[in-house]
Amino acid sequence: MxxxxxxxxxxxxxxxxxxxxxxxxxxxxxxxxxxxxxxxxxxxxxxxxxxxxxxxxxxxxxxxxxxxxxxxxxxxxxxxxTPVSPEDQKPHDRLLDDLMGSLDPLDKAGFERRLNGAVAVIPFEEAVQRILLPLQRRIGELWHEGRLSIAVEHYVTKIIQQKLFSVMNQLPVNEFGPRILIACPEGETHEIGAQAVAYIAATKGCHVYYLGPNLPFSDLLTFCEKITPDLVLLSLTEVKPEAAALQQLQELEQLATRWSVAVGGQGARAMGDRLRDTKIELLDDLTALHSRLMMLLSTHRAAARS
Ligand code: B12
Structure with a gap:
């Protein structure tokens, strides 16, 4: 340095x-x-x-x-x-190659030793960005290509999730922070984007309700009534066919008549123009999420003072 x-x-x-x-x-x-x-x-x-x-x-x-x-x-x-430059990502790419190499045949001890060692020596935000999310993408892609068993995919996915949750659970719960509900709507089972969002919101001092994947719309509405969230953040990874996308949009618009709703992820970006005339916000990436949370925190603080 x-x-x-x-x-x-x-x-x-x-x-x-x-x-x-x-x-x-x-x-x-x-x-x-x-x-x-x-x-x-x-x-x-x-x-x-x-x-x-x-x-x-x-x-x-x-x-x-x-x-x-x-x-x-x-x-x-x-x-x-800051976009990770190819030069900065190189050591992480090598690590990711090594990790992938210890999956088939599975060398559990070697995989966990390498991963734990790498995650422990850099700030956790960086580990999320440069190791955990790329690892999830890589193992998902291998599974999609039929080159990795679903059992090994589940094993790695669970380890990534545990890491995110264990760091998140060490953060103090700020019961006076803005209440944020985070979930993936019904039909959406790709969970890691939502978890990364939950982790970031918790580090900012938000009061996070993380409800995980595939949450039916009626349950989402009922839960909102119970907790009156300051913001609902939904992760949409899959790009839906036309009819399903329209139905999802209608549901989100209904939700947005009562609550502040923001969506992110590849599926949300694909909705692009359709969101323009609605009250639903599109958060393009994690930088946009940070700015949105900072805005929310400052209005929340101002409201608490008055
Ligand atoms: C990992 C993965 C899986 C894993 C999921 C593990 C899990 N439990 O989450 C496994 C292998 C199980 C899987 C299965 C399936 N998958 Co899959 N999967 C992927 C893969 C490789 C990565 C998706 C992912 O997790 N990305 C990691 C996140 C961190 O990145 P991201 O999505 O880009 O999100 C970033 C931002 O968008 C942001 N973000 C995300 N959400 C939000 C929300 C907010 C509010 C904000 C601000 C930001 C934000 O955060 C991230 C930061 O960089 C993609 C292909 C790809 N390369 O994208 C396919 C993909 C998403 N899968 C796909 C499909 C179809 C499926 C299946 C339905 C296949 C099947 N026929 O069974 C199943 C069903 C899902 C399931 N869980 O069972 C398709 C979707 C196609 C489409 N229509 O869009 C894809 C695109 C593959 C493809 N090319 O066809 N999958």
Whole structure:
């Protein structure tokens, strides 16, 4: 990991040294370490964070709202927003190749040792983005191609799910946070996207109700009546045939007359234009999810204060 002195950081980011110091002192937006002679030293990630903050402000965010979001949340958002370059993904691709190699014949101990070892040494958001979700895609694709048994697919899928849930369950439940219901609607059994969304919402301090895959519409409505969610987030992975897509859209519109509803995933993106004249929001990716959650949290805080 490289470290940089402030004059270099100013060059790298296009920010003045004064601004960088103020963002640290007043807002705690960056946390440089100090060298033995007390010079500020910024890691590559802190430099990237300064660029990210600058970029967010160019897109209309205020320094106050970014400061309220906090350093750790901004770092998490930046990691998800930054596309993984092929160079950065290379070591993870090698790991994924090794993991796939230990599935047939199944070397359970080797698979778990490699996976656990890799996930333990990087921030969990990064592990989700670079290891767990790509692993799910790879094993799913192999199964679809008839090259992996459903038993081994289930074994790996369960391990991925356990990892997401075990980290999520260690987070404190914020019963005063905005209530978010997360599920996959009826007929949708691909679950990992929804789980990743649940994990992200929980890390932001939302009160998450995760209801899993294939949830019948009538039960979704009844549950909403019970918990009065501030936001319903639905994951749609499959692209539905025309008639089924229209029926799903009608149901979602009915839900959206009472509650704030947002959808994401490949199936939701395929609905694209049809969502335009409805109250249903389309969240294109996990970066859009982060921004939506930040908006929700800030209105929730403001409502709690008034
Ligand atoms: C993994 C997988 C499986 C696994 C599912 C494991 C599980 N329990 O979830 C297994 C092998 C069991 C499976 C089975 C089936 N599958 Co499958 N599967 C896949 C695969 C390879 C990856 C899907 C996935 O999980 N992606 C991982 C997530 C993380 O990525 P993502 O979906 O892109 O989501 C990202 C964003 O969109 C976002 N996101 C997702 N949801 C949301 C929600 C919100 C609110 C937000 C903000 C963001 C967000 O988060 C992710 C972040 O990067 C895809 C092909 C592909 N490469 O996409 C096929 C695919 C989805 N499957 C498909 C099908 C048809 C099936 C089956 C119905 C096949 C069958 N005839 O039985 C079955 C039924 C499902 C089941 N569970 O039994 C088709 C769907 C076709 C279509 N019409 O769209 C696909 C596209 C394969 C194909 N090319 O035909 N599958």
């Amino acid at each position: 490289n470290t940089h002195r402030i004059h270099r950081v100013a060059k790298l980011t296009g920010l003045s040294k004064d601004v960088i110091r103020v963002w640290e002192r007043r807002y705690g937006l960056v946390k440089p370490s100090r060298s033995s002679n007390r010079y500020r030293e910024y890691s590559d990630e802190e430099v990237a964070l300064l660029r990210f903050v600058k970029n967010q402000m160019e897109q209309g965010a205020t320094i106050g709202s970014l400061a309220a979001e906090g350093h750790d949340s901004l770092v998490a958002r930046m990691r998800i927003a």
